[in-house]
Amino acid sequence: MTHPHRHAEILSAAERASNALELFSRTSARLRRDMPFDAAVWTATDPETGLVTAPMLVENLGSREACATYWESELLEENVLPFRDLARAAVPVAGLRAATGDLPARSARFRRLLGGQGVDDELRAVLRIGERPWGSVSLFRMRGGPAFGPHEIALLADLSGPLAHRLRRFARPSGSDGGPGAPAPGLLLFDEHGEAMSINEEARRYLALLPDGPSTPTALGLRLPIWLIGTTLQARAIAQGNDRGSARIRIRTLDRQWLTCHASCLSGPGGRPGPTALVIEPAPPADLAVIVAQAYGLTPREFEVAQLVARGLPTAEIATALFVSPHTVRGHLKAVFGKMGISSRGELVARLFAEPHRA
Structure with a gap:
């Protein structure tokens, strides 16, 4: 004990x-x-x-x-x-x-x-x-x-x-979060053995923003963080049938941006294994909303209510859409406000959706 x-x-x-x-x-x-x-x-x-x-x-x-x-x-x-x-x-x-x-x-x-x-x-x-x-x-x-x-x-x-x-x-928003980074997605390509073989300039810019941590050297003259290596390995595991999950992570940069990194294995001529592509880009608004909702511990139903509020639906229409009573909707909304430390629908929308590159 x-x-x-x-x-x-x-x-x-x-x-x-x-x-x-x-x-x-x-x-x-x-x-x-x-x-x-x-x-x-x-x-x-x-x-x-x-x-x-x-x-x-x-x-x-x-x-x-x-x-x-x-x-x-x-x-x-x-x-x-x-x-x-x-x-x-x-x-x-x-x-x-x-x-x-x-x-x-x-x-x-x-x-x-x-x-x-x-x-x-x-x-x-x-x-x-x-x-x-x-x-x-x-x-x-x-x-x-x-x-x-x-x-x-x-x-x-x-x-x-x-x-x-x-x-x-620590995934919750803070007032010091930075602004957007490079507007275009970063792209890294790995060969069938998992070795990095090409990179665009946008990816180099994003890599410079990532926090320090375990990394591995590459032939490209830069070191890749283990988090990105792990995401590409997961893509290979999925392609080989060892896993059915998703090769995707969200990561916070040094200037407190949220980035989404996702990988997938490509195929070559005749269906032969091709390279693995890793894309790095600012977290889109919908993805960011999920991050923030998880960080505040919203339940799936509370998040549904928050999403419908963000679409501008009044309480009665939210109740109809979710097949619950208006009283139940108000209860969920009260719980959301309490968890997020806010007091209005406008604050809720701003917190979840209004800052697509920050959290």
């Missing part, structure tokens, strides 16, 4: 964070006192797709280039405890040795990467609200350390929801 005092101290450290990266750093430092580990990877995830996005904190785990191998294995190989399964599991936390009967080499990720780096056990968690993932964490113990036990799994499971709520808050 998790000690309440220990749980409260960890969340108190997280509460003092001013951004997601600081949240990861504070939580990791405090958690290590109660649950020793040698290395860690903390990352935000896109709540729609579960793919990694900025920021990411890597502690004491080899080179930054190893991150690309880690996520390549995660997305393209059959593995024990993939994050996409943990996001839907009854308990969103699991230990590698516990899950494999103390035989971690059953995992392709362990055979290909972790074992060679001296890792003896990995404890993974998805930081989620419902089945919506806002972050993930991997904690590692090197050889000679004990396996992660039930009490440690329970502690991290208890932290999953509260930490996800804190991560979600």
